[in-house]
Amino acid sequence: MFENIEFAHPQFFWLLLLLPVALLWYFLKRKQEVASLKISSTGGFQVNSILPRLKPVLFILRLLALSGIIVAMARPQTEEISTRTKTTRGIDIVMAIDVSSSMLARDLKPNRLSALKEVAADFIEQRPNDRIGLVVYAGESxxxxxxxSDKNIVLSALKDITYGELTDGTAIGMGLATSVNRLKESKSISKVIILLTDGVNNSGFIEPQTAADLAIEFDIKTYTIGLGTNGNALSPIAYNEDGSFRYGMRQVEIDEELLQDIANTTGGKYFRATDNEKLEAIYEEINKLEKTEIEEFKYYRYEEKFRPWVLIAGALLLLEWLLRISVFRSFI
Structure with a gap:
C-alpha cells in the first residue's frame, strides 16, 4: 500500500500513540457507561440479542477513522523527479597521435598504436559533453x-588510423602546430591538446618550441605522453621482401626533456607510459584533470495521496453514526 509513497509530515504519526491509550481508557470506563439493574433473579428474562456484545464495534470504527485522519495529516504522496543537464563549461580537445613506424613496436600489446587506439577510444567515450578532434603525424601531419561533438565520427576515424598514411619520421613540432591550428578559433573556455609520441623530433619544418609558443599565444594547454618501455623494445628495423616489417630489438629513445618543456610552458603535464596499464592510467588521470562543468536541474512533481484516507475516515465515521442511531440505538 505504501510502496513508493513518501510522507510530507511524518511527525503526525506520533499521534498514533494516542490510540492504545484511548483503547485502554475505553475498556476501563466501559462498565461505567452501561446502566445496571440489581434484581434477585434473572430467571424471568430471556436475552437472545448479541447486539450488546457488539457495541465495541462502534469504538473500533472511531479508532480506525482516527487512524485514517492521522495518515492523511502525514500527507502521503508520490514523487517524480526529472532532470535536465546543461553544460556550462565545455572543453575542446585535440588528440595528436604519432603514427610513425616505431609505433608498431611490441613493448605494448599487441603494439603501441593498437594499445593507444583502444585506450583513446575509452577516453573519448567518457567525454560526452566535449568536442574532440584528431591529428595524426609522422614525417608530416x-x-x-x-x-x-559527434563521438561516432571521432571513434570511427580513430579506428581507421594505421601506419603508412604519412611519410615516416617524427615531426613533433608539425603535429603540435596542426593541433593548435585546429583549436585557435575555438570559443571554448578550455582548450586542450593531448600529444603522444614514442620518439625524438627528427622531421618537419616547424620546431616544437615554436609550436609550443603558438599554443601559449592561444591559451591552449598541452598534455604530452612519452610512449615506450625503458631500455630496448621489439621494433621494426627493416622491410622483408614481401613488404612486411622485420622486427628486432632497438633502443627506445624519447625526448622527455622536450615533452616536459612543452607541457610545462603551456600549463599541461608530462606523462611516461611504459606499458598498457600505465597508458590507461594516464588517460584516466587526464580525464579527471580536465572536467567539464555541468549544471543539473531537477524538477519535482508530487501527487498527493491523502484524499483516499480522508474519504475512508469519513465513511467509517458515517457508518459509526448510522449504527449508533439505528442498530445500537436501544443500547446506548
Whole structure:
C-alpha cells in the first residue's frame, strides 16, 4: 500500500500513540457507561440479542477513522523527479597521435598504436559533453577529424588510423602546430591538446618550441605522453621482401626533456607510459584533470495521496453514526 509513497509530515504519526491509550481508557470506563439493574433473579428474562456484545464495534470504527485522519495529516504522496543537464563549461580537445613506424613496436600489446587506439577510444567515450578532434603525424601531419561533438565520427576515424598514411619520421613540432591550428578559433573556455609520441623530433619544418609558443599565444594547454618501455623494445628495423616489417630489438629513445618543456610552458603535464596499464592510467588521470562543468536541474512533481484516507475516515465515521442511531440505538 505504501510502496513508493513518501510522507510530507511524518511527525503526525506520533499521534498514533494516542490510540492504545484511548483503547485502554475505553475498556476501563466501559462498565461505567452501561446502566445496571440489581434484581434477585434473572430467571424471568430471556436475552437472545448479541447486539450488546457488539457495541465495541462502534469504538473500533472511531479508532480506525482516527487512524485514517492521522495518515492523511502525514500527507502521503508520490514523487517524480526529472532532470535536465546543461553544460556550462565545455572543453575542446585535440588528440595528436604519432603514427610513425616505431609505433608498431611490441613493448605494448599487441603494439603501441593498437594499445593507444583502444585506450583513446575509452577516453573519448567518457567525454560526452566535449568536442574532440584528431591529428595524426609522422614525417608530416594532417587533421584526421576536426573538433566535433559527434563521438561516432571521432571513434570511427580513430579506428581507421594505421601506419603508412604519412611519410615516416617524427615531426613533433608539425603535429603540435596542426593541433593548435585546429583549436585557435575555438570559443571554448578550455582548450586542450593531448600529444603522444614514442620518439625524438627528427622531421618537419616547424620546431616544437615554436609550436609550443603558438599554443601559449592561444591559451591552449598541452598534455604530452612519452610512449615506450625503458631500455630496448621489439621494433621494426627493416622491410622483408614481401613488404612486411622485420622486427628486432632497438633502443627506445624519447625526448622527455622536450615533452616536459612543452607541457610545462603551456600549463599541461608530462606523462611516461611504459606499458598498457600505465597508458590507461594516464588517460584516466587526464580525464579527471580536465572536467567539464555541468549544471543539473531537477524538477519535482508530487501527487498527493491523502484524499483516499480522508474519504475512508469519513465513511467509517458515517457508518459509526448510522449504527449508533439505528442498530445500537436501544443500547446506548
Amino acid at each position: 594532417y587533421t584526421k577529424t576536426p573538433i566535433t
